[in-house]
Amino acid sequence: xxxxxxxxxxxxxxxxxxxxxxxxxxSSIERVLDIGYYQDLAxxxxxxxxxxxxxxxxxxxxxxxxxxxxxxLEPFTWLAGIAAVTSRIGLIGTASTTYLEPYxxxxxxxxxxxxxxxxxxxxxxxxxxxxxxxxxxxDGHPVHAERYDRAREFVDVVTQLWDSWEDEALVADRASxxxxxxxxxxxxxxxxxxxxxxxxxxxxxxxxxxxxxxxxGSSEDGRSFAASYAEAVFTAHQTLDSAQEFYGxxxxxxxxxxxxxxxxxxxxxxxxxxxxxxxxARALKQELDELTQPAYSLHLLRRLLGVDLSGHDLDAPFPRxxxxxxxxxxxxxxxxxxxxxxxxxxxxxRQLLHRFAGARGHWVVAGTPEQVADRMTEWFTQGAAxxxxxMPPWLTGGFDVFAEQVLPILRxxxxxxxxxxxxxxxDHYGLPRPTSGYTAPVARERNLA
Amino acid sequence: MxxxxxxxxxAFLMSTGHHEASWRLPESDPYANTDVRHFQRLAQTAExxxxxxxxxxxxxxxxxxxxxxxxxxxEPTVLLxxxxxxxxRIGLIATASTTYNDPFxxxxxxxxxxxxxxxxxxxxxxxxxxxxxxxxxxxxxxPAHRDRYERAAEFLQVAYQLWDSWDDDAAHADKTAGIWxxxxxxxxxxxxxxxxxxxxxLNLPRxxxxxxxxxxxGSSEDGKDLAARYAEAVFTAQQTLADxxxFYADLKRRTASVGRDPDxxxxxxxxxxxxxxxxxxxxxxxxxxxxxxRPEYARAQLAQQLRVRPEDLPLDxxxxxxxxxxxxxxxxxxxxxxxxxxxxREKLTxxxxxxxxxxxxGHRTFSGTPEQVADAITDWFDAGAAxxxxxMPAVLxxxxxxxxxxVVPLLVxxxxxxxxxxxxTLREHxxxxxxxxxxADLPSQAVTA
Numbered sequence: 001x002x003x004x005x006x007x008x009x010x011x012x013x014x015x016x017x018x019x020x021x022x023x024x025x026x027s028s029i030e031r032v033l034d035i036g037y038y039q040d041l042a043x044x045x046x047x048x049x050x051x052x053x054x055x056x057x058x059x060x061x062x063x064x065x066x067x068x069x070x071x072x073l074e075p076f077t078w079l080a081g082i083a084a085v086t087s088r089i090g091l092i093g094t095a096s097t098t099y100l101e102p103y104x105x106x107x108x109x110x111x112x113x114x115x116x117x118x119x120x121x122x123x124x125x126x127x128x129x130x131x132x133x134x135x136x137x138x139d140g141h142p143v144h145a146e147r148y149d150r151a152r153e154f155v156d157v158v159t160q161l162w163d164s165w166e167d168e169a170l171v172a173d174r175a176s177x178x179x180x181x182x183x184x185x186x187x188x189x190x191x192x193x194x195x196x197x198x199x200x201x202x203x204x205x206x207x208x209x210x211x212x213x214x215x216x217g218s219s220e221d222g223r224s225f226a227a228s229y230a231e232a233v234f235t236a237h238q239t240l241d242s243a244q245e246f247y248g249x250x251x252x253x254x255x256x257x258x259x260x261x262x263x264x265x266x267x268x269x270x271x272x273x274x275x276x277x278x279x280x281a282r283a284l285k286q287e288l289d290e291l292t293q294p295a296y297s298l299h300l301l302r303r304l305l306g307v308d309l310s311g312h313d314l315d316a317p318f319p320r321x322x323x324x325x326x327x328x329x330x331x332x333x334x335x336x337x338x339x340x341x342x343x344x345x346x347x348x349x350r351q352l353l354h355r356f357a358g359a360r361g362h363w364v365v366a367g368t369p370e371q372v373a374d375r376m377t378e379w380f381t382q383g384a385a386x387x388x389x390x391m392p393p394w395l396t397g398g399f400d401v402f403a404e405q406v407l408p409i410l411r412x413x414x415x416x417x418x419x420x421x422x423x424x425x426x427d428h429y430g431l432p433r434p435t436s437g438y439t440a441p442v443a444r445e446r447n448l449a
Numbered sequence: 450m451x452x453x454x455x456x457x458x459x460a461f462l463m464s465t466g467h468h469e470a471s472w473r474l475p476e477s478d479p480y481a482n483t484d485v486r487h488f489q490r491l492a493q494t495a496e497x498x499x500x501x502x503x504x505x506x507x508x509x510x511x512x513x514x515x516x517x518x519x520x521x522x523x524e525p526t527v528l529l530x531x532x533x534x535x536x537x538r539i540g541l542i543a544t545a546s547t548t549y550n551d552p553f554x555x556x557x558x559x560x561x562x563x564x565x566x567x568x569x570x571x572x573x574x575x576x577x578x579x580x581x582x583x584x585x586x587x588x589x590x591x592p593a594h595r596d597r598y599e600r601a602a603e604f605l606q607v608a609y610q611l612w613d614s615w616d617d618d619a620a621h622a623d624k625t626a627g628i629w630x631x632x633x634x635x636x637x638x639x640x641x642x643x644x645x646x647x648x649x650x651l652n653l654p655r656x657x658x659x660x661x662x663x664x665x666x667g668s669s670e671d672g673k674d675l676a677a678r679y680a681e682a683v684f685t686a687q688q689t690l691a692d693x694x695x696f697y698a699d700l701k702r703r704t705a706s707v708g709r710d711p712d713x714x715x716x717x718x719x720x721x722x723x724x725x726x727x728x729x730x731x732x733x734x735x736x737x738x739x740x741x742x743r744p745e746y747a748r749a750q751l752a753q754q755l756r757v758r759p760e761d762l763p764l765d766x767x768x769x770x771x772x773x774x775x776x777x778x779x780x781x782x783x784x785x786x787x788x789x790x791x792x793x794r795e796k797l798t799x800x801x802x803x804x805x806x807x808x809x810x811g812h813r814t815f816s817g818t819p820e821q822v823a824d825a826i827t828d829w830f831d832a833g834a835a836x837x838x839x840x841m842p843a844v845l846x847x848x849x850x851x852x853x854x855x856v857v858p859l860l861v862x863x864x865x866x867x868x869x870x871x872x873x874t875l876r877e878h879x880x881x882x883x884x885x886x887x888x889a890d891l892p893s894q895a896v897t898a
Contacts, residue, residue, distance in 0.1 A: 203483070204521045
């Protein structure tokens with residue numbers, strides 16, 4: 001058994017990650033609004049000893065739902081429903097620092113951590129979809145840098161709220177009638193550029209102290225934010241080189257801030273297509289690609305690159321000269337990733353659409369179980385990943401194949417756990433339980449000053 | 450099943466019970482507040498009694514005196530979702546503030562609870578009184594009472610439109626054609642009002658109940674007007690039959706005057722039943738609980754509610770004559786008046802008043818045998834004072850078990866309460882129709898109550 005172990009999350013997308021996978025006869029599209037479907041998936045992932053399940057989110061509806069089930073599961077409630085039927089697996093929900101209030105976000109995650117007995121994680125996003133602004137009374141999407149400025153203050157406030165009850169605050173002495181020691185429950189009195197929050201939180205300190213901090217943007221602002229705050233980073237890379245560059249950079253940045261780089265896990269997405277031969281795996285991918293609707297795929301591409309290619313010959317080379325990333329797109333790591341594919345591989349429009357249909361820019365691997373395990377092992381041992389967000393092309397079958405055929409190989413190599421050794425998400429990720437900032441001597445002095 | 454009017458019973462759950470000293474009893478778990486199993490068991494008990502629903506109060510602030518009684522709880526929508534997984538029929542009503550939430554986030558969360566629970570969600574709409582909550586959201590003081598209620602009304606208008614923004618049959622997932630949803634059956638709401646601008650649509654298909662059940666719990670003039678327009682159930686604190694009859698008649702009249710069938714609004718006063726085999730034993734039980742209250746702390750809280758200093762309230766004297774009028778109070782108006790009138794009407798000393806309020810914070814406490822409790826409920830129900838009751842056990846879980854096992858069977862025998870559930874959704878339990886989609890036959894954007 002190797003000391004360093006893979007961290008593996010199941011990234012749940014309602015109909016599977018391939019945009020047309022829901023059209024497979026055996027897809028579970030009929031159940032995508034049924035909590036039982038997600039509870040079954042999470043139990044399945046827990047049986048396989050995965051670290052966590054993860055739900056992406058954004059507070060707006062994708063503007064093209066004709067061809068794909070792009071509604072959103074509300075993460076707090078959906079994860080609470082999953083928490084009720086599982087006991088070990090971590091529960092990572094996405095929540096926007098741009099469109100929530102820190103007090104509400106802190107409370108919701110604290111509640112999820114309590115009711116799951118320490119399994120909550122927060123994927124901190126600033127929300128990339130510009131449409132969300134119009135659901136919250138704004139005239140336009142706040143610019144990238146401004147969103148990250150708010151995100152930093154937001155996370156600081158939430159952290160203080162989570163710390164506002166020290167661990168020893170609850171006394172519960174029936175005889176004297178003292179329930180809590182108010183001296184150990186603190187107003188945070190935060191006054192900043194974006195927020196003024198008095199506190200304390202109205203929920204006692206949680207089993208993990210603080211839910212796990214996850215971050216998922218790989219732009220310059222995103223990297224800098226992750227180095228400061230994140231304990232796990234979700235990221236999209238197409239090549240080993242790119243993933244290694246990111247991995248090295250983010251670990252260096254974290255170390256530069258005085259953090260232990262081992263406590264910032266880098267978890268790229270991987271969407272595995274598995275067959276008994278490589279050709280069979282590629283055929284599986286091809287079969288799904290042929291189910292895509294070009295109108296939908298072109299729409300997604302227009303969102304990312306700002307070019308409308310409807311009317312173009314799909315089998316002509318992708319017109320690279322039409323792409324000029326500006327505004328938020330210039331900052332977006334995902335837009336950059338797509339342009340890099342074009343520059344590197346010179347695909348036709350259709351090839352790019354298929355490339356992107358698989359997992360929206362995440363790493364797609366098609367091969368035998370051995371080949372998939374080899375590639376994962378390579379990234380894990382070559383300084384590109386501490387683990388992966390597993391993104392099955394279709395659900396639930398796509399996960400079953402991965403679990404039945406790839407996980408045993410990784411276990412045989414001593415790279416993935418046979419059993420859970422802890423009960424919280426922090427335990428699974430090998431992260432310490434933080435002490436309340438109000439309990440640490442330095443912070444206490446500051447607080448009394 | 451007969452045709453006569455039937456009672457609606459809701460179990461109002463709160464930590465170890467509604468009596469503020471209940472946590473000090475040997476039978477109580479003082480850490481119950483953050484234990485999801487405690488609440489799941491309570492919900493299962495309520496469901497065993499075929500009650501309509503369970504309910505949690507909430508406020509985005511640490512309220513009450515945490516030194517003296519359990520405070521700090523789990524966020525109710527998240528908690529109720531975890532409870533949904535452990536129950537199948539009982540309705541799930543969560544309190545949430547229109548003053549300290551965004552309509553998009555909250556409408557979405559309630560739609561989600563409705564999906565996850567299979568149509569059992571209810572929302573107790575509150576405007577959140579008091580400056581302390583305001584200070585957790587960047588404000589120095591609470592918005593004025595009238596402003597809070599105007600915002601609440603607009604908030605509900607936005608929520609209705611968001612819930613209706615998907616036609617019930619919008620998503621049909623035609624695998625062969627590759628069409629997931631009819632884009633034209635999902636539409637923006639483009640709401641522009643005084644407090645909100647929300648484009649929509651919601652990012653979740655229409656929920657099983659169409660809209661969650663709307664509950665309202667403030668009894669001020671503004672509160673009653675809001676209830677008459679929007680509420681489908683009203684929780685209220687009434688100390689005497691005459692007061693309850695007056696409130697009932699007034700609210701039903703207001704409901705009719707806005708063009709609604711008064712029967713579509715169910716009025717449920719609170720009752721704190723202390724149940725024992727004999728009346729003497731029940732009274733002894735109530736006294737035993739009151740004796741566990743620490744009067745010096747309780748007096749401080751009463752003084753805060755009455756806007757006076759604690760030293761103005763000698764424990765063994767009646768309330769002072771020179772208290773402010775309700776009109777001068779900005780928050781929790783109706784409860785203020787109730788407390789003052791209770792003290793004056795029954796010529797209670799401050800110590801006695803504290804005992805009465807410690808049991809139910811202004812709700813009616815009733816000690817007696819199961820027969821006597823059933824009689825008390827039947828009397829009000831038959832006398833035009835209630836459509837049902839908000840059951841607030843002084844001690845949990847034992848008080849709820851006693852009610853379900855000993856009082857409910859009497860009400861069933863009298864033909865006043867269901868022996869079995871006849872529906873699966875909360876609306877069905879309350880005898881309310883599933884709302885038609887406001888957009889279904891309307892070309893205009895004006896979807897209202």
